[in-house]
Amino acid sequence: MKKLMKEIDGGVCAPQGFKAGGIRCGIKPASQKRDLALIYAERPCTAAAQFTTNRVKAASILVTQEHLAQGNIRGVIANSGNANACTGDAGLAAARRMAELAAEHCMLKPEEVAVASTGVIGVPLPMVAIESGIGALADALRGDAAGHEAALEAIMTTDTRKKAGSLEIEIGGVPVRLGGMVKGSGMIHPNMATMLAIITTDACITRNALDQALKRAVKHSFNRVTVDGDTSTNDMILVMANGAGGNPAINDPASPDFDIFALALEQLCVTLARAMARDGEGATRLVTVTVRGATDEDTAEVLAKSVASSSLVKAACFGADANWGRVLCALGYSGAAFDPATVEVTFASRAGTITVCRGGVSLPFSEDTAKQILSEEEIEIQVDLQSDVPGAGGPGEAVVWGCDLSYEYVKINGDYRS
Amino acid sequence: MKKLMKEIDGGVCAPQGFKAGGIRCGIKPASQKRDLALIYAERPCTAAAQFTTNRVKAASILVTQEHLAQGNIRGVIANSGNANACTGDAGLAAARRMAELAAEHCMLKPEEVAVASTGVIGVPLPMVAIESGIGALADALRGDAAGHEAALEAIMTTDTRKKAGSLEIEIGGVPVRLGGMVKGSGMIHPNMATMLAIITTDACITRNALDQALKRAVKHSFNRVTVDGDTSTNDMILVMANGAGGNPAINDPASPDFDIFALALEQLCVTLARAMARDGEGATRLVTVTVRGATDEDTAEVLAKSVASSSLVKAACFGADANWGRVLCALGYSGAAFDPATVEVTFASRAGTITVCRGGVSLPFSEDTAKQILSEEEIEIQVDLQSDVPGAGGPGEAVVWGCDLSYEYVKINGDYRS
Numbered sequence: 001m002k003k004l005m006k007e008i009d010g011g012v013c014a015p016q017g018f019k020a021g022g023i024r025c026g027i028k029p030a031s032q033k034r035d036l037a038l039i040y041a042e043r044p045c046t047a048a049a050q051f052t053t054n055r056v057k058a059a060s061i062l063v064t065q066e067h068l069a070q071g072n073i074r075g076v077i078a079n080s081g082n083a084n085a086c087t088g089d090a091g092l093a094a095a096r097r098m099a100e101l102a103a104e105h106c107m108l109k110p111e112e113v114a115v116a117s118t119g120v121i122g123v124p125l126p127m128v129a130i131e132s133g134i135g136a137l138a139d140a141l142r143g144d145a146a147g148h149e150a151a152l153e154a155i156m157t158t159d160t161r162k163k164a165g166s167l168e169i170e171i172g173g174v175p176v177r178l179g180g181m182v183k184g185s186g187m188i189h190p191n192m193a194t195m196l197a198i199i200t201t202d203a204c205i206t207r208n209a210l211d212q213a214l215k216r217a218v219k220h221s222f223n224r225v226t227v228d229g230d231t232s233t234n235d236m237i238l239v240m241a242n243g244a245g246g247n248p249a250i251n252d253p254a255s256p257d258f259d260i261f262a263l264a265l266e267q268l269c270v271t272l273a274r275a276m277a278r279d280g281e282g283a284t285r286l287v288t289v290t291v292r293g294a295t296d297e298d299t300a301e302v303l304a305k306s307v308a309s310s311s312l313v314k315a316a317c318f319g320a321d322a323n324w325g326r327v328l329c330a331l332g333y334s335g336a337a338f339d340p341a342t343v344e345v346t347f348a349s350r351a352g353t354i355t356v357c358r359g360g361v362s363l364p365f366s367e368d369t370a371k372q373i374l375s376e377e378e379i380e381i382q383v384d385l386q387s388d389v390p391g392a393g394g395p396g397e398a399v400v401w402g403c404d405l406s407y408e409y410v411k412i413n414g415d416y417r418s
Numbered sequence: 419m420k421k422l423m424k425e426i427d428g429g430v431c432a433p434q435g436f437k438a439g440g441i442r443c444g445i446k447p448a449s450q451k452r453d454l455a456l457i458y459a460e461r462p463c464t465a466a467a468q469f470t471t472n473r474v475k476a477a478s479i480l481v482t483q484e485h486l487a488q489g490n491i492r493g494v495i496a497n498s499g500n501a502n503a504c505t506g507d508a509g510l511a512a513a514r515r516m517a518e519l520a521a522e523h524c525m526l527k528p529e530e531v532a533v534a535s536t537g538v539i540g541v542p543l544p545m546v547a548i549e550s551g552i553g554a555l556a557d558a559l560r561g562d563a564a565g566h567e568a569a570l571e572a573i574m575t576t577d578t579r580k581k582a583g584s585l586e587i588e589i590g591g592v593p594v595r596l597g598g599m600v601k602g603s604g605m606i607h608p609n610m611a612t613m614l615a616i617i618t619t620d621a622c623i624t625r626n627a628l629d630q631a632l633k634r635a636v637k638h639s640f641n642r643v644t645v646d647g648d649t650s651t652n653d654m655i656l657v658m659a660n661g662a663g664g665n666p667a668i669n670d671p672a673s674p675d676f677d678i679f680a681l682a683l684e685q686l687c688v689t690l691a692r693a694m695a696r697d698g699e700g701a702t703r704l705v706t707v708t709v710r711g712a713t714d715e716d717t718a719e720v721l722a723k724s725v726a727s728s729s730l731v732k733a734a735c736f737g738a739d740a741n742w743g744r745v746l747c748a749l750g751y752s753g754a755a756f757d758p759a760t761v762e763v764t765f766a767s768r769a770g771t772i773t774v775c776r777g778g779v780s781l782p783f784s785e786d787t788a789k790q791i792l793s794e795e796e797i798e799i800q801v802d803l804q805s806d807v808p809g810a811g812g813p814g815e816a817v818v819w820g821c822d823l824s825y826e827y828v829k830i831n832g833d834y835r836s
Contacts, residue, residue: 056750086779087780088759122742122775123780326539328540331473
């Protein structure tokens with residue numbers, strides 16, 4: 001059987017017909033890091049997006065929502081170092097001006113441009129820096145991996161790793177590519193109020209189908225990540241599809257072509273989401289929580305998120321401590337229904353697998369082995385609600401990604417603004 | 419006007435007719451600390467209690483609920499060092515045996531005894547230690563402050579301070595006393611799944627009235643405390659009223675006498691709850707969050723809890739960083755309705771008061787002054803939703819107590835079991 005999906009290089013520039021770039025314009029005055037990015041599609045796109053559920057929305061979110069309501073998006077201007085949130089009418093004017101500047105230099109209409117900002121809240125955006133930098137940014141646009149890398153660097157804040165991915169699939173015998181980048185570490189929590197993710201594809205797909213595919217992908221990826229439970233004012237995920245791949249247009253969410261595309265988009269989003277959890281502020285471990293045997297998928301998700309979000313579980317992961325009692329405790333206060341008397345808890349990593357609780361009570365286990373398993377950089381907490389009891393549990397299953405809670409998290413966030 | 423409520427000494431032994439004691443029986447093998455407590459009323463009581471909302475309930479909770487359903491409680495046996503949770507039928511048998519042992523030595527029926535446990539989850543309770551210690555514990559019962567202190571020490575785990583209080587009020591011309599102790603620092607979160615609190619009073623009050631008074635008190639005290647968002651398997655608050663004060667019996671929740679008593683109980687619970695927040699694991703500051711101008715009290719409470727529970731706000735408090743953007747962000751993702759455009763945020767402590775945000779946007783303020791204010795041990799975050807805008811906001815107000823998030827929290831919880 002032919003491989004249906006292959007990883008490729010290039011990030012958001014992997015699909016045909018996209019350019020990207022990033023420069024340092026001076027939004028982060030004390031830093032030599034890039035802070036302004038542009039991603040641009042050479043031809044019209046269909047676009048879909050999801051936005052933060054926070055009631056306090058940054059100016060960039062409001063403006064992008066407005067633009068998306070008016071039509072499709074084919075350019076994104078994004079800055080780091082300043083969230084342009086809680087900045088009132090001046091902030092809104094600044095976000096609109098960012099779109100205008102990008103539009104002018106890319107020969108687009110302002111309403112074809114999405115705006116994204118990330119950084120400190122409540123500080124006026126230094127528009128002078130952006131006005132003076134936009135020319136150089138437009139000149140820096142490139143259609144290759146270097147363009148992608150520069151743009152990605154320019155949207156990073158406390159991120160310690162570049163988080164990106166790209167895939168190739170085949171639709172109707174035609175190769176189609178998807179590429180994406182994500183920024184996010186602190187303030188990461190489910191419900192999409194999550195991060196800044198920009199995804200490009202040269203698939204030919206209608207806006208409605210793209211929207212459906214994005215919803216499905218986000219549900220199983222970004223909405224299953226938790227770092228600290230705080231959902232931000234600024235975050236969004238945007239996907240632009242420019243049709244340059246030349247596949248038969250995907251317009252029916254019930255078609256096999258749609259499934260191929262949607263699965264690839266989900267796979268890309270999972271890659272980005274996992275990378276984001278792994279790069280949680282101060283995180284030393286990626287913690288994957290799997291819940292099986294719940295009544296349904298939603299119940300499994302609530303339970304898994306409760307475990308992955310628990311400060312006590314997270315601190316135990318930091319200490320590589322097999323404190324399964326905290327796992328049960330977190331399941332218990334999740335609000336979801338399950339029978340505590342049939343729960344099985346297993347810790348796993350590439351160092352091994354150890355079941356520490358069955359039927360809701362302790363199993364004898366080697367603390368040394370458990371410590372060894374939990375000392376890995378990627379660990380799993382597997383909860384099986386059905387356990388060995390016939391009739392208990394159900395088919396519901398969900399995977400959630402989180403990270404541990406370290407001294408470093410506290411350090412990073414104790415004085416973020418200075 | 420005569421002072422209606424005065425602070426007195428003695429804790430749970432301040433009311434007439436109560437004895438308390440605490441010993442070291444060996445539940446914490448590696449420690450010289452006390453680990454077994456008994457509190458006993460010399461005459462029958464009315465009793466009321468509230469229990470954890472966690473679906474995973476410790477054996478002590480199940481047994482105490484059972485006993486309370488059968489009648490009134492007049493004795494409490496409590497241990498630290500082992501939660502006796504997730505321990506199955508053997509755990510349940512152990513909790514029942516604890517009640518029997520206490521009953522035997524206090525000449526009570528087992529169902530008159532409440533059982534409380536706190537400590538590590540999932541480890542069998544060493545009943546041998548309790549069986550062999552119970553005689554000495556019963557002999558150690560005293561009706562004075564020393565008895566109270568010993569019992570309090572015996573229920574402490576990671577607590578760094580003794581948290582207790584006692585009050586005297588007058589009902590129908592007769593002095594009536596209330597006393598209480600609380601244990602709790604990690605795993606403290608609203609919804610009562612919170613801590614271990616034992617309150618005694620020599621008031622004469624019917625069970626129904628006592629129950630009403632406790633509900634009201636807990637709503638405004640323990641349920642407004644948050645340390646880490648984790649709600650425990652074990653926690654409860656129990657109040658026993660032995661009538662020894664000789665006041666005219668309180669039986670009508672609409673009577674002025676009820677109000678006097680209920681207010682005193684609430685005051686005592688607030689004292690204990692604040693002390694608990696202040697003693698949050700690794701906490702360096704008590705953080706009081708006040709929300710005013712919400713549609714109603716419940717909305718104000720949801721908003722205040724969201725701010726007090728935010729890891730990012732808590733880390734900023736640790737760093738004495740006036741990061742009001744995080745306050746707005748936490749309000750925004752709380753799920754409660756409010757208008758971000760009229761929010762005012764003020765930081766206050768005994769070092770001063772500084773308003774940093776008005777109308778949802780930044781006010782110019784001195785970072786040095788803010789730092790000074792936030793560097794105090796007790797700080798306040800005051801949110802006024804109504805701000806200066808006529809027609810916005812409402813009469814809803816709530817106070818929530820929390821603490822900062824420090825390196826120490828992570829350290830304490832990174833390897834709690836060893």
